[in-house]
Amino acid sequence: MNHLDPGAERNAEPAETGRLREALAAAAYEVTPSRVPLAAVERRGRMIRRRRRTTVLGAGCAVLLGPLAFVTLHGPDDGDRVTRPAATVSASPAPSASPTVSAPTPRVVEPGERVTAAPGFVLWLTEEGKHWTSPDVPEENQFRSVVDGNIDRTRPGVSLQIEGTDGGVLASGIYYGGEGTASVVEVASEDGPVRGELLELPGRPGWGVWYAVAHSGVEAPVTVRDTEGRVYATLP
Numbered sequence: 001m002n003h004l005d006p007g008a009e010r011n012a013e014p015a016e017t018g019r020l021r022e023a024l025a026a027a028a029y030e031v032t033p034s035r036v037p038l039a040a041v042e043r044r045g046r047m048i049r050r051r052r053r054t055t056v057l058g059a060g061c062a063v064l065l066g067p068l069a070f071v072t073l074h075g076p077d078d079g080d081r082v083t084r085p086a087a088t089v090s091a092s093p094a095p096s097a098s099p100t101v102s103a104p105t106p107r108v109v110e111p112g113e114r115v116t117a118a119p120g121f122v123l124w125l126t127e128e129g130k131h132w133t134s135p136d137v138p139e140e141n142q143f144r145s146v147v148d149g150n151i152d153r154t155r156p157g158v159s160l161q162i163e164g165t166d167g168g169v170l171a172s173g174i175y176y177g178g179e180g181t182a183s184v185v186e187v188a189s190e191d192g193p194v195r196g197e198l199l200e201l202p203g204r205p206g207w208g209v210w211y212a213v214a215h216s217g218v219e220a221p222v223t224v225r226d227t228e229g230r231v232y233a234t235l236p
Contacts, residue, residue, distance in 0.1 A: 106198035156233035176207035178232030190216035
């Protein structure tokens, strides 16, 4: 007695299914697969990479060049042009005004105040006129009056006294009668003009004393100028 395996009955496939499988397998063997386009794929990949690189570089250049200003320079031929960065112009500060230097004025001294004009020579002023002493006679008070009528204080004038010193000359005198404010005095000497000093009492008395030390002979002219540079008084 033959016994059938129940599992074999379940695994047996219909005859039609087997024939269909065999037909499909035969058809598959007859199909030739096409070649993969590797070269085209590589070219496409390179093109995509170049596009991405160009995009990145273009964006970077735009960021770097954005703040720069450019000026186009035209040469003799309008077709030749050179583009250069524009020069930065900085504003210069406005020059400050030079301070105004005022003209000098006489030194104001109190009546009887002693002034050393040169070694051994002492000057002082009183309301009556000019006083001085010299090294030769230090105890003698020499004097020129401005109130005895010898000078006309209503008209411009200058007097001149000369005394020798060690290695030079002391020139001095009285100036008076000029308009404005006396400022400087200049006396002629063998070495050229010499500038001196001016002394006045307080209250603009209308006269004063001048003196100058020179290393050579002194002579006229003696010229006193005011603060405007005009002649206050002169000794021809």
